[in-house]
Amino acid sequence: MKKEYRIAVVGATGAVGTKMIQMLELSSLPIASVKLLASKRSAGKKLLFKNKEQIVEELVPESFENIDIALFSAGGGISKKFAPEAVKRGAVVVDNTSAFRMDKDVPLVVPEVNEAALKNHNGIIANPNCSTIQMMVALEPLRQAFGLKRVLVSTYQAVSGAGASAIQELKKQLQDMLDGLPKEELTAEILPCGGDKKHYPLAFNALPQIDVFSDQGYTYEEWKMVNETKKIMNDDSLSVSATCVRIPVLSGHSESVYVELGKDNLTVDEIKATLKDAPGLVLQDSPEEQLYPQALNSVGKKETFVGRIRQDLDVTNGFHMWVVSDNLLKGAAWNSVQIAESLHKMGLVKVN
Amino acid sequence: MKKEYRIAVVGATGAVGTKMIQMLELSSLPIASVKLLASKRSAGKKLLFKNKEQIVEELVPESFENIDIALFSAGGGISKKFAPEAVKRGAVVVDNTSAFRMDKDVPLVVPEVNEAALKNHNGIIANPNCSTIQMMVALEPLRQAFGLKRVLVSTYQAVSGAGASAIQELKKQLQDMLDGLPKEELTAEILPCGGDKKHYPLAFNALPQIDVFSDQGYTYEEWKMVNETKKIMNDDSLSVSATCVRIPVLSGHSESVYVELGKDNLTVDEIKATLKDAPGLVLQDSPEEQLYPQALNSVGKKETFVGRIRQDLDVTNGFHMWVVSDNLLKGAAWNSVQIAESLHKMGLVKVN
DSSP states (O other): OOOOEEEEEETTTSHHHHHHHHHHHHOOSOEEEEEEEEOTTTTTOEEEETTEEEEOEEOOGGGGTTOSEEEEOSOHHHHHHHHHHHHHTTOEEEEOSSSSTTOTTSOBOOHHHHGGGGGGOSSEEEOOOHHHHHHHHHHHHHHHHHOEEEEEEEEEBOGGGGOHHHHHHHHHHHHHHHTTOOGGGOOOSSTTOTTSSOOOOOTTOOBOOOSOBOGGGOBHHHHHHHHHHHHHTTOTTOEEEEEOOBOSOSSOEEEEEEEEESSSSOOHHHHHHHHHTOTTEEEOOBGGGTBOOOHHHHTTOOSEEEEEEEEOSSOTTEEEEEEEEOTTIIIIIHHHHHHHHHHHHTTOOOOO | OOOOEEEEEETTTSHHHHHHHHHHHHOOSOEEEEEEEEOTTTTTOEEEETTEEEEOEEOOGGGGTTOSEEEEOSOHHHHHHHHHHHHHTTOEEEEOSSSSTTOTTSOBOOHHHHGGGGGGOSSEEEOOOHHHHHHHHHHHHHHHHHOEEEEEEEEEBOGGGGOHHHHHHHHHHHHHHHTTOOGGGOOOSSTTOTTSSOOOOOTTOOBOOOSOBOGGGOBHHHHHHHHHHHHHTTOTTOEEEEEOOBOSOSSOEEEEEEEEESSSSOOHHHHHHHHHTOTTEEEOOBGGGTBOOOHHHHTTOOSEEEEEEEEOSSOTTEEEEEEEEOTTIIIIIHHHHHHHHHHHHTTOOOOO
16 A cells, blocks of 8 residues: 555644645655644634645644644644644654754754654654754765864844744834834834844844843854754764844845864865755855855745855865755755655654 | 144045035034035035035045045045045045055054054055954954954945945835835846946845955955954954855944954953943943844944854854944944044144
């Protein structure tokens, strides 16, 4: 009998959830059915899957009866409560929130980097943070070829990572400013972080805060990049520091990444040759042709783009690069679906 | 007799020129008269100086007869041609273009850092690049207190640095996108760099190119930050690398700056104490209160703002910080007027 999966999408009406549905449509995964789950407020809405109307159902524990794979992207609280319910009923969960990422029993997976970690799953697999995933795709080929000692990253992150309402907030602020509203009269209720006390306009601004502040003056988003990188690359000795910044871009995260490699006296050409055919990665690097990755061009694409590769002017094993990807796709929905594809390929989904 | 200066502003109708006029209004400099100069196209326009209407005159060599101080901001070509004409007629020139910055006979000055270099001027003083200036204001106190070994910077630069027409281009693109135009139909004729071959939309984008490309894959803007930093700090052994990026912000440059200091085992509190009362600098750093510098808040302010100060997670003498300033003011017009004030204070302007 041909194996076909019954898939549930939790948070189906959200910014990432709707992309998960699109990515499932494009996926090679054999799919028997797709069940769309969301909060009571969104239940009853209709969405298309492969041109067939699907009614969004309210998420309850029983939603996961007869589900083989459940993709979660409805916030950490929902995942903590409902992912165990899904696992209890025999589903394998791919969770896009930060709820389980640092749990030692939960694999944190970017298929291009550590697909093998899926073998040890106990029902839940975590999808890393968007800003981490794209950096991993660009750095793994260098790590494999030359070894990786140190990473410093400054991000230029899009607002869609903060959800559909944050997108609307930015658009309204921009329209207000274009209509001549003084900047002092702009309103903000969501950004930089829905769960924090103060809110600031993002229109014509750069906000050096994503998620709330944590230890040593770093934000949670910055700690995610540090801790998740070490877990995915399985290397606690790797040096990583991050500065995470939100900019007025709708979708497409950009990153200015500095790396120190384990081998000295490499040339830019050797770096480019290593990145050129790496999985999931597209090299866009030609100063003569003004070719470099751009957030706006990345929208809707599943790949990660890398360019502006330069040797540091002082440190011979240091290189700078510019890494761009659609944060809703490779950064979230596509990586989740890729994990499901890997689970299928490796025979790690049991069909109930 | 009280010394009062006859001042000329070259490029008076431009994005920086109009700010120079405003900064002269606020300046303590004793001013006898202000002559506004621009291209033939702009001649005849009327601008206010201290509520008095001034007619913009066409720039010709004779414009500088009976001028004591000439502030230039009309492009490098204009400076190369007309600055020597001004000097020949006895004026001291403060030039905001890159025309003379790396000339060894021309002081490159940020008054908070190297005011003393003005003593050796030969008629022309260069105003550094906007992105360099604000970084200098933040780093000089650390250099003085602890020594500075290495700087890595990633910039988040506003469009006003590319001139008034680039601002209009961004605004039009944003309005088009808000009105539902597909991104493929956006038009661009100026950014990332007026003088380069290809042009890309900046709306909802981040463009990792400012100025044209130069040696080793770095852009001129990046080389300016490297070379100007070494010249201003008078330290060729200082390690500096830069990644310069334009983002959809109207005014206010932000910078993610990583430094390695000459002293080990410093604390964040020691860094903050050193920066707190530094000239021209405002410390805005309180994670508990979500207080950090923001581009939008810097607009119209003459100071440079610093915050998000954190120790690197792996390198004990490494610190990260977020440096913001209005690129048209401290980055250009205000620094130029400050240089004129320093020349006055030091008795380095001869009144013809």
